Amino acid sequence: MKPIRLVAFTMLALLSAVLSAQAADLLPSWNDRPARKAIIEFVQATTDKASPNFVPPGERIATFDQDGTLWVEHPMYTQVTYCLEQVPALAEKKPELKNMEPFKTVLSGNREAIAKLSTKDLEKIFTATLTGMTVDEFDAEAKKWIETARHPRWNRLYTELVYQPMLEVMQYLRANGFKTYIVTGSGQDFVRVYSERVYGIPPEQIVGTIGATRFGYDKNGRPMLTREPGILLADSNAGKPEGIHMMIGRRPYIAFGNSSGDREMLEYTRAGGGARLALLVMHDDAEREYAYGPAQGLPDTRLGAFTQALYDEAKKNGWIVISMKNDWKSIFSFEK
Amino acid sequence: MKPIRLVAFTMLALLSAVLSAQAADLLPSWNDRPARKAIIEFVQATTDKASPNFVPPGERIATFDQDGTLWVEHPMYTQVTYCLEQVPALAEKKPELKNMEPFKTVLSGNREAIAKLSTKDLEKIFTATLTGMTVDEFDAEAKKWIETARHPRWNRLYTELVYQPMLEVMQYLRANGFKTYIVTGSGQDFVRVYSERVYGIPPEQIVGTIGATRFGYDKNGRPMLTREPGILLADSNAGKPEGIHMMIGRRPYIAFGNSSGDREMLEYTRAGGGARLALLVMHDDAEREYAYGPAQGLPDTRLGAFTQALYDEAKKNGWIVISMKNDWKSIFSFEK
Numbered sequence: 001m002k003p004i005r006l007v008a009f010t011m012l013a014l015l016s017a018v019l020s021a022q023a024a025d026l027l028p029s030w031n032d033r034p035a036r037k038a039i040i041e042f043v044q045a046t047t048d049k050a051s052p053n054f055v056p057p058g059e060r061i062a063t064f065d066q067d068g069t070l071w072v073e074h075p076m077y078t079q080v081t082y083c084l085e086q087v088p089a090l091a092e093k094k095p096e097l098k099n100m101e102p103f104k105t106v107l108s109g110n111r112e113a114i115a116k117l118s119t120k121d122l123e124k125i126f127t128a129t130l131t132g133m134t135v136d137e138f139d140a141e142a143k144k145w146i147e148t149a150r151h152p153r154w155n156r157l158y159t160e161l162v163y164q165p166m167l168e169v170m171q172y173l174r175a176n177g178f179k180t181y182i183v184t185g186s187g188q189d190f191v192r193v194y195s196e197r198v199y200g201i202p203p204e205q206i207v208g209t210i211g212a213t214r215f216g217y218d219k220n221g222r223p224m225l226t227r228e229p230g231i232l233l234a235d236s237n238a239g240k241p242e243g244i245h246m247m248i249g250r251r252p253y254i255a256f257g258n259s260s261g262d263r264e265m266l267e268y269t270r271a272g273g274g275a276r277l278a279l280l281v282m283h284d285d286a287e288r289e290y291a292y293g294p295a296q297g298l299p300d301t302r303l304g305a306f307t308q309a310l311y312d313e314a315k316k317n318g319w320i321v322i323s324m325k326n327d328w329k330s331i332f333s334f335e336k
Numbered sequence: 337m338k339p340i341r342l343v344a345f346t347m348l349a350l351l352s353a354v355l356s357a358q359a360a361d362l363l364p365s366w367n368d369r370p371a372r373k374a375i376i377e378f379v380q381a382t383t384d385k386a387s388p389n390f391v392p393p394g395e396r397i398a399t400f401d402q403d404g405t406l407w408v409e410h411p412m413y414t415q416v417t418y419c420l421e422q423v424p425a426l427a428e429k430k431p432e433l434k435n436m437e438p439f440k441t442v443l444s445g446n447r448e449a450i451a452k453l454s455t456k457d458l459e460k461i462f463t464a465t466l467t468g469m470t471v472d473e474f475d476a477e478a479k480k481w482i483e484t485a486r487h488p489r490w491n492r493l494y495t496e497l498v499y500q501p502m503l504e505v506m507q508y509l510r511a512n513g514f515k516t517y518i519v520t521g522s523g524q525d526f527v528r529v530y531s532e533r534v535y536g537i538p539p540e541q542i543v544g545t546i547g548a549t550r551f552g553y554d555k556n557g558r559p560m561l562t563r564e565p566g567i568l569l570a571d572s573n574a575g576k577p578e579g580i581h582m583m584i585g586r587r588p589y590i591a592f593g594n595s596s597g598d599r600e601m602l603e604y605t606r607a608g609g610g611a612r613l614a615l616l617v618m619h620d621d622a623e624r625e626y627a628y629g630p631a632q633g634l635p636d637t638r639l640g641a642f643t644q645a646l647y648d649e650a651k652k653n654g655w656i657v658i659s660m661k662n663d664w665k666s667i668f669s670f671e672k
Contacts, residue, residue: 058538135581179540192585202394203585204515204540213581215574215600223600223607225581232568232582238551245471245549245561246568247583249528249539264551264559271559 027172028329029165035279035327038320039169039254042277046253047176053275057177061252063207063244063265064170066184066191068258069281070199072151072161074290079186080122081158082145084114086129103128130187131227135213138227142193156334159198163281163324164333166256170199173254181252183207183244185236185261189227207247209235240265256281259306266319278319282306285325288335363508364665365501371615371663374656375505375590378613382589383512389611393513397588399543399580399601400506402520402527404594405617406535408487408497410626415522416458417494418481420450422465439464466523467563471549474563478529492670495534499617499660500669502592506535509590517588519543519580521572521597525563543583545571576601592617595642602655614655618642621661624671 030036046055067073076084087106090097097103102121105113117125130138151161170180180201184191188208195201212230217223235243241264244252255262255269258281266278283290283306293306314321324331366372382391403409412420423442426433433439438457441449453461466474487497506516516537520527524544531537548566553559571579577600580588591598591605594617602614619626619642629642650657660667 058532188582189585196394204583206585210582213578215577215604223577223603225577225604241551241559241561242549246524246546247540249525249542267559268551268561 027165027168029168031327031329033327035320035322038277039172039279042254042275043172043176045275055253055274059250059253060173060176060178061181061248061250062170062173062178063181063183063252063255063269064166065257065259065262065265066182066186068283069256069262070162070166070182071158072289073258074292075152077186078158079190081149082142082190083122083125083129085145085149086141087125090128097128127229130190131211131229133227135189135225135227138189139193142190146194159194160334161332162198163328164330164335165328166281167199167333169256170201174200178254179205181205181207181244181248183235183240183255183265185209185234185239187211188235207235207240207243209233209239210243236261238264241268244268253277255279258283260310263310263313266314270317270319278314278317279322280306280310280314280319281322281324282311284323285328285331288331289324363501363504365504367663367665369663371656371658374613375508375615378590378611379508379512381611391589391610395586395589396509396512396514397517397584397586398506398509398514399517399519399588399591399605400502401593401595401598401601402518402522404619405592405598406498406502406518407494408625409594410628411488413522414494415526417485418478418526419458419461419465421481421485422477423461426464433464463565466526467547467565469563471525471561471563474525475529478526482530495530496670497668498534499664500666500671501664502617503535503669505592506537510536514590515541517541517543517580517584519571519576519591519601521545521570521575523547524571543571543576543579545569545575546579572597574600577604580604589613591615594619596646599646599649602650606653606655614650614653615658616642616646616650616655617658617660618647620659621664621667624667625660 026040027036045051045053046060048054064070067077071078084106087103091103091107098107102117102124105117106125133141146159147157149158150156151158154161174180180199182191182195182199182201182205184207186208188206188210191208192203192206195203195206209231210233212228212232213225214228215223215225233239233243233246237260240262244265251272252269253272253275254277255265256279257263257266262280266280270276270278283292285291294308294311311321313319362376363372381387381389382396384390400406403413407414420442423439427439427443434443438453438460441453442461469477482495483493485494486492487494490497510516516535518527518531518535518537518541520543522544524542524546527544528539528542531539531542545567546569548564548568549561550564551559551561569575569579569582573596576598580601587608588601588605589608589611590613591601592615593599593602598616602616606612606614619628621627630644630647647657649655
C-alpha cells in the first residue's frame with residue numbers, strides 16, 4: 001500500500017471506529033433491538049440534509065405522553081394522588097367537608113373504598129383541590145408536595161420514578177434539533193411545576209388538560225389569575241391532536257404514548273408526510289416495574305388502557321411497541 | 337505620559353468608542369429619546385448577572401400585541417379584511433348566501449354599508465369563512481391570500497406594513513435571550529401563517545384567539561382536524577393574561593400593546609416582581625401612518641381603543657408611551 005493510501009485507509013478506519021463508538025453511546029439504557037434501531041434511524045433520516053426525509057430544525061417536533069410513558073402511572077396517576085392527599089388540609093379549612101361525600105371516604109383512609117370512587121366523585125375532589133386559588137398559590141402548593149411525596153412501592157420521590165431510557169431519548173432528540181413537548185391528560189399546570197427540573201422541558205412546552213382561569217384584581221387592586229372550575233381542553237384521546245394544534249401549531253414527527261388515550265396523537269403524527277414515528281411503551285415487566293396490558297393477557301382496566309385493539313393497530317401500521325422488559329437495560333436511574 | 341500609560345489610555349478610549357458605537361447601533365430606527373433609553377436599560381438590567389434585576393434566560397419572555405403594535409391596523413384589522421374578501425368565493429360554492437344578509441351587503445361592495453355591519457353580522461361572516469374546513473385547508477387559503485392581498489393606502493402587501501422599529505426591538509430582545517411571543521386578538525392560526533417569515537416568530541409562539549377544532553377521520557379513514565364554530569379563548573382584554581398563562585405558563589417581563597385590549601396584559605406584566613416594562617404604541621403620525629387616540633384629542637372608536645383612561649393609567653404607573661411621530665425615525669422598512 002502506498003503511504004498516501006495507507007494514511008487515507010487509517011483515517012477511514014479511525015473515522016469508522018469513532019462513528020461506531022458514537023452509535024454505541026447513543027441511548028445507553030436501551031438494548032440493541034428494533035425499537036432503539038428505529039429511533040436512531042428516524043433521527044438520521046430527518047436530520048441528514050441529503051435524506052429525502054430531511055426535516056428543517058424548526059419543524060422537528062417530538063411529543064411524549066407522561067404517565068406510563070415517561071414515569072410510573074401505577075397504582076394511580078400522580079396528580080390523582082396529589083388531589084387525594086390535599087383533602088385533609090382542605091377539610092381543615094372547610095370543616096363542613098368532613099361529613100360530606102366523597103371527602104369523608106377520602107379522609108377515612110380506606111384504600112378499597114377510595115379505589116371505588118366514581119368518576120363523578122373524583123371530579124368533585126379535583127374541583128375542590130385544583131380550583132379556587134390563584135395560579136401562584138396552586139404552583140407553590142403543588143411544588144411543595146412534589147418535592148416530598150413518595151411512591152408507596154419504592155419509597156422514592158415520584159420525580160425519581162422517571163424512565164431513564166426515555167430521558168435518554170429526549171436528550172438525544174434535543175441534541176438533534178428536536179423540540180420536545182409533553183402532551184398529557186394530567187393538568188398542564190401540575191406538570192409544569194416539575195417538568196423543567198425533571199425532563200428539561202420548560203412550561204411553555206407542556207400541553208396538558210387545561211382548566212379555566214379568570215383574570216381579576218385582589219383587594220389591593222393587584223392583578224391576579226384565579227383557577228376556576230371548567231375545562232378548556234381535556235387533553236386525552238381526540239384532545240391530544242387538538243391540543244397539539246392549539247399549543248404548537250405543527251404536527252409532530254415522532255410521538256410516544258402508552259395507552260388508548262394516546263391513539264389519536266399517534267395516528268395524527270403518522271398521517272403527516274415523510275418519516276414519522278409512533279411508539280408505544282408496553283408495561284410487561286412486573287419485576288422491575290409493572291405488567292399490564294395486551295401482551296400479558298391481563299385486562300388493563302384503567303381509563304385509557306393499552307387495549308388489544310390498540311396493540312393490533314400498532315402492529316398493523318408499523319408503530320413501534322417498546323417492551324420495557326426486553327428493550328430497556330435499566331428502567332430507573334437509581335438502579336445503576 | 338509614560339508609554340505604558342499611553343497604551344492603556346488609548347485602549348480605554350478605543351473600548352469606550354466601540355461601546356458607544358454599539359449603543360448607537362442598537363434600535364437604529366428609534367430616535368434617542370426616553371422610550372429607546374427605557375428599552376435598552378431594561379435589557380441591560382435583566383441580562384447583566386451583576387444586576388439585582390437579572391432574569392435567567394429561560395424566564396425572559398417578551399409579548400407583543402400585533403394589530404396597531406407591530407403593523408398597521410387601519411382601516412380594518414387585516415383578518416377582518418381577509419374574511420370579507422373570502423365571501424365572494426364562498427358565495428360561489430354556496431349560492432344561497434348571495435341573497436342572505438350579511439353576505440349580500442358584503443357582495444355589494446358598498447363600503448359604507450360594510451363599515452356599518454354589526455358585531456353579530458361580522459361574527460356570521462367570521463364563522464362562514466374561518467370554520468368548516470380542515471386546519472390544513474385554512475392554512476393554504478390564508479397563505480395564498482396574505483401573499484397577494486394589498487393595503488389600499490400604500491398598495492403594498494400587508495406583510496410589508498410592519499413597523500421597522502418594532503422588528504428591531506424583537507431582534508434586540510432575541511439577541512439578548514428573550515423569547516418573543518405575539519399575543520393578539522386576531523386568530524391564532526391566521527397569524528401563524530406568516531409570523532415566522534414576517535417577524536421570525538414560530539407558530540408555537542403565537543397566542544391568539546383560539547377557535548375550536550375537532551379531530552376526526554376523512555372518507556378514507558385518514559385523521560384530520562376540522563375548524564369548528566366556537567371560541568376556546570377570546571384573546572383580548574382579560575383573555576390576554578389568561579392566554580399567556582395557558583400558552584406560556586410564565587409572566588412576561590416586557591409587553592407591548594397599543595389599545596385598551598392590551599391593558600390587562602400590561603397590568604399583569606407589571607405586577608410581577610423585579611424589572612418589568614410595559615409599553616404602548618401611540619398612533620400620532622397622520623402623515624406617515626395614522627393619528628388616532630387620546631393625544632390627538634380624536635375619539636378612537638375602534639373596539640379596544642386607546643382611550644384617555646388608558647393613557648392616564650400608563651402615565652400614572654410608569655408605562656412607556658411610544659410616540660410614532662417622535663420616537664420613530666422611520667416607520668416602514670421601504671421608507672429607507
